[in-house]
Amino acid sequence: MTTAPKITEAPSDLAASHEIAAGAAQFLSPVVRDLEALVVNGKHLHWHVRGVGFQQIHELLDGVVAHAQEYADTAAERIIALGLPVDSRIGTVAEKSSLPEIADGFQPWEQTVAAVVGQIDAALVTVREAIKGLDDIDLSSQDIAIAIEQGLTKDRWLLQAHLAS
Numbered sequence: 001m002t003t004a005p006k007i008t009e010a011p012s013d014l015a016a017s018h019e020i021a022a023g024a025a026q027f028l029s030p031v032v033r034d035l036e037a038l039v040v041n042g043k044h045l046h047w048h049v050r051g052v053g054f055q056q057i058h059e060l061l062d063g064v065v066a067h068a069q070e071y072a073d074t075a076a077e078r079i080i081a082l083g084l085p086v087d088s089r090i091g092t093v094a095e096k097s098s099l100p101e102i103a104d105g106f107q108p109w110e111q112t113v114a115a116v117v118g119q120i121d122a123a124l125v126t127v128r129e130a131i132k133g134l135d136d137i138d139l140s141s142q143d144i145a146i147a148i149e150q151g152l153t154k155d156r157w158l159l160q161a162h163l164a165s
């Protein structure tokens with residue numbers, strides 16, 4: 001009679017997978033929170049834009065928000081897939097996001113564009129820190145951060161081009 005081999009993780013594998021999960025959580029959680037802040041602030045700016053650039057910027061911002069939500073989902077689910085939770089509660093996002101405060105109320109479209117570019121720039125700093133930090137921890141998580149960096153940089157360009165002379 002033969003017995004099936006037991007499938008167990010060796011202690012070194014367990015330590016390695018714990019290190020990967022902890023690294024992903026450390027570097028991707030701030031990315032998730034910045035992107036969730038970008039979702040909320042992006043919508044606020046989308047609603048309050050005014051002036052001749054209204055239509056284009058109003059529509060562009062819906063894209064920025066949709067992308068940020070999608071990126072946040074991908075980054076958060078990477079952490080969860082590795083077995084750790086992520087704190088993306090609204091209070092935590094408000095307390096810990098690196099995005100600068102934005103103006104309340106209506107504003108001319110040029111100021112709206114500058115404000116969104118400022119939001120994206122802050123998020124990009126966090127994303128690039130994640131890319132750097134994850135380099136020797138987990139390449140799959142780093143890939144996610146790289147894809148987010150590419151997407152945010154493209155959205156930044158689509159907005160910033162409206163202000164370039």
Ligand SMILES: [Fe+2]
Nearest residue numbers: 046047058062
């Ligand atoms: Fe809308």
